[in-house]
Amino acid sequence: MTAYSSASLKAELNERGWRLTPQRETILHIFQELPQGEHLSAEDLYQRLEERGEGISLSTIYRTLKLMARMGILRELDLGEGHKHYEINQPYPHHHHHLICIRCNETIEFKNESILKTGAKTAQKEGYHLLDCQLTIHGVCPKCQRSLIPV
Numbered sequence: 001m002t003a004y005s006s007a008s009l010k011a012e013l014n015e016r017g018w019r020l021t022p023q024r025e026t027i028l029h030i031f032q033e034l035p036q037g038e039h040l041s042a043e044d045l046y047q048r049l050e051e052r053g054e055g056i057s058l059s060t061i062y063r064t065l066k067l068m069a070r071m072g073i074l075r076e077l078d079l080g081e082g083h084k085h086y087e088i089n090q091p092y093p094h095h096h097h098h099l100i101c102i103r104c105n106e107t108i109e110f111k112n113e114s115i116l117k118t119g120a121k122t123a124q125k126e127g128y129h130l131l132d133c134q135l136t137i138h139g140v141c142p143k144c145q146r147s148l149i150p151v
Contacts, residue, residue: 072131101141
């Protein structure tokens with residue numbers, strides 16, 4: 001898995017019979033500029049684009065996010081908020097997993113090479129081309145646990 005540039009995205013889209021539209025390129029750049037650990041929902045992305053004066057419709061954003069996730073450019077995350085979040089799909093050694101509190105939605109990113117190795121080995125054994133391997137653990141953080149205990 002490699003990090004995507006506009007040129008590599010264009011080449012892969014062309015291979016599949018699609019074009020690198022200005023909207024797709026803009027969305028890729030937004031994700032490339034995100035600080036590590038930041039995830040965006042479609043609505044978050046729409047708001048950022050609006051703030052930058054980019055007139056990209058929400059339906060175009062949803063289609064582009066789904067396309068980029070299927071291509072392995074973005075990781076689609078379920079952070080327990082009822083909608084998907086997305087982040088750039090970083091190659092090793094930036095690959096990470098998520099620990100999420102189901103009460104306050106605090107999200108902690110962590111690395112574990114054995115998870116990625118197991119996923120890659122299983123994909124190879126079954127003849128799959130690995131696009132992403134992620135583990136999401138849902139739990140209750142220490143702060144929320146304390147608030148559950150009667151005083």
